Every structure is written in C-alpha cells, then in structure tokens.
Amino acid sequence: MSCDHDPLYTKEFRQILTDSEVEVIQTRVGCPQQNGYAESFVSAIKRECIDHMIFFSEKSLRRAVEQYIDHFTTSVPRSAVAGDQLPRDR
Structure with a gap:
C-alpha cells in the first residue's frame, strides 16, 4: 500500500x-504527486459522492462507496490520466 x-x-x-x-x-x-492516482480517486469520490450524501450507518456508506467504485472503474474516462481510456482498459 x-x-x-x-x-x-x-x-x-x-x-x-x-x-x-x-x-x-x-x-x-x-510530494503528494507521488501518489497521484490515489489522490485523484479520493478527491473524486469525496466531491462526486460522499459530500452529497448523509449516511446513517457504515453499511450504507460501504454500499455507496462500492457503487461509486464500480461507476468510477467502468464508466468514467479519466482523460487527464490516460488519454480518454476508461480505468478498466488501462
């Protein structure tokens, strides 16, 4: 890790x-740029998911994070990182 x-x-x-x-x-x-992928992901999940929801249990938080990870890795091109490739295609 x-x-x-x-x-x-x-x-x-x-x-x-x-x-x-x-x-x-x-x-x-x-040197936060040494961990750029992680920094980008943490920023994205906070901005696009967690900051817009209220969680009443750890279970609901985990479900939202799992769904966001699925969306992040299968649907969202990250052009700044990989030239418009989906993360799963790298």
Missing part, C-alpha cells in the same frame, strides 16, 4: 497492515 504522511496513518493502523502482510510504502514528505 502506498501512503503519504497524513496523520490518519497512525502507528496502530500501520501495524494492522503489517500484521496482515501488507507492505506499506510511504511517499516522500511534501
């Missing part, structure tokens, strides 16, 4: 990943 220096990535969170045999690769300080 690639992550930046956001305080959300606590020692406890990193330990859970390590215990799950997930390799954590940390980007350099002050």
Whole structure:
C-alpha cells in the first residue's frame, strides 16, 4: 500500500497492515504527486459522492462507496490520466 504522511496513518493502523502482510510504502514528505492516482480517486469520490450524501450507518456508506467504485472503474474516462481510456482498459 502506498501512503503519504497524513496523520490518519497512525502507528496502530500501520501495524494492522503489517500484521496482515501488507507492505506499506510511504511517499516522500511534501510530494503528494507521488501518489497521484490515489489522490485523484479520493478527491473524486469525496466531491462526486460522499459530500452529497448523509449516511446513517457504515453499511450504507460501504454500499455507496462500492457503487461509486464500480461507476468510477467502468464508466468514467479519466482523460487527464490516460488519454480518454476508461480505468478498466488501462
């Protein structure tokens, strides 16, 4: 997993990943462009989905995120990244 220096990535969170045999690769300080795909996706899901909804349970949030991921990976061209290809076609 690639992550930046956001305080959300606590020692406890990193330990859970390590215990799950997930390799954590940390980007350099002050270089958010090193994780550009993730930054773009997080920005898009917040702007296009989460900011427009009110969730009353984790289940409803998970359902919305799953549906958005399906939409994001099958329907939305990301021309700034891949020359009008759909993400699934890369």
